[in-house]
Amino acid sequence: MKFLFKNSVLQAAATVIEQDTGAVESLYSRQKPKIxxxxxxxxxxxxxxxxxx
Incomplete structure (x- = not known):
């Protein structure tokens, strides 16, 4: 039971992180640093x- 719960939490966290990074990358275009x-x-x-x- 503990193993299944741990796996599902890790998969959910991975999905959230993937969605967040996609959102941030779409908001801020990649550009060269000014400093x-x-x-x-x-x-x-x-x-x-x-x-x-």
Whole structure:
């Protein structure tokens, strides 16, 4: 009994999380960040080199 209840709760939680992430992704479009931190500069440079290659 305990195993069935645990499984159903986990499935329900997974469904809710999946629906929430879908809703948030549809509300806010993906865009590049406007602020660059100093330690992230090398990653932006590497991404630019990759895209230009």
């Amino acid at each position: 660059r931190l100093p330690n992230e500069e090398i990653m932006f440079y590497a991404e630019k080199l990759y895209r230009d290659w």
